[in-house]
Amino acid sequence: MSLIGHIKELRNRILFALLFIGIGTAVCFWWYEHGLGEFIRAPYCNLDEAFVGPNGDCGLLITDVFGGALIRLKISFIAGVVVSAPFWLYQVWAFVTPGLKKNEKRYGVGFVVVSSSLFALGATLAYISLSAGLELLLNLAGDDVIVALTAQDYLGFVISILLAFGISFEVPLLAVALNLVGVLSHELLSKSRRWIYFLTIVAAAFITPTQDPFTMLLLALPMCVLFEVAIQIARVVDKRRAKRDGLAAFADLDDDAASPLDARPSSLDDRPSALDTRPTGLDEPTT
Known part of the structure; x- marks a missing residue:
């Protein structure tokens, strides 16, 4: 076009x-x-x-x-x-x-489906935790305060917490996408596992508008599980990539070419030869 x-x-x-x-x-x-x-x-x-x-x-x-x-x-x-x-x-x-190419279309469909599912999962957990978070925040006002929420403030609170949970659940998927394009390796993710979990809990404490431990853990624990799933996916992807790269190293060789093996003779040792078929465990004849 x-x-x-x-x-x-x-x-x-x-x-x-x-x-x-x-x-x-x-x-x-x-x-x-x-x-x-x-x-x-x-x-x-x-x-x-x-x-x-x-x-x-x-x-x-x-x-x-x-x-x-x-x-x-x-x-x-x-x-x-x-x-x-x-x-x-x-x-x-x-x-x-x-x-897009055929494989790019396949990856695109998978990315859209998984990202939409993760966002929906995060928003669902946020909706479940809304009552607990509201009760904790309103209790901080004391017993002598009459609660009268405006529609604008309440709607803004609901939207902010739904978006916070939904977008946060997309972060592990971003790690998988970076691994697929070769930016993040499984080795780096595995070594940084403790820091990932620690920063996830800290980020959950700042992201959640309610700032209560229940909502924070409701966000942090599933994210830690999703990050662990992302690390295992990266392990499988890197293993397949290494195997594919190993096969690609011989792709330009002719079928009749000699294999690149070390043909130098090895040193002899005292171990019995594989061709030695004499029975073992018998005493040698004395002279």
């Missing part, structure tokens, strides 16, 4: 991707009153009555006229991007695929 053809193709792909995101946003905007809003507020509503009121009143405050509409649009847009991800990701993939 010509340069103009590539630009037109890119424009069409972007328009289709935006169309799918718009459709997903519209569906989620309708879904907000049928379960999506309750799903977002569930970690807050599951708190003790001291925080949400005796009647389970877990409503969020809105301090301006357009606050409710903006919050609903923001939640609907984020959920629409997630719901329509298979459709707009296909548009990205369809634009990139013609320039």
Whole structure:
């Protein structure tokens, strides 16, 4: 294709991707009153009555006229991007695929599937830990404080912790990708295993917005397991790469060429020869 053809193709792909995101946003905007809003507020509503009121009143405050509409649009847009991800990701993939080789397409599909799964796993763990983190942070305010969360602050908190967990779970995959391109070796990763685990725990303490030990360990422990899986994958990849490089060293030799073996005679020793078939353990005849 010509340069103009590539630009037109890119424009069409972007328009289709935006169309799918718009459709997903519209569906989620309708879904907000049928379960999506309750799903977002569930970690807050599951708190003790001291925080949400005796009647389970877990409503969020809105301090301006357009606050409710903006919050609903923001939640609907984020959920629409997630719901329509298979459709707009296909548009990205369809634009990139013609320039990739067969093995590159295979690696690309695997990378997208694994990265999406890791992000979803991290976001799920974050959602599970939201109630515990909120309760710990709100308890620090004391007993004489009335809790009244605004919708903007609560939504920002939820989004920040979901992104923190989801993006953090992508880091071990980055280590595998660097190993596949030859930047990181298994030997280096194996020697740095203790430092990797230590820095992972320290990073989890800084990344988690709640700053409580439960949420920190919920992020750090799965990341350590994922890093160990990445190290083992790097070990297998390096072993296969070494075997492939060893075979490639003889690729330019002719089939009738002599093998590069050391033909010098070895020194004799007192060990019995392999051709010696005399029975052992018998006494020698005396003279």
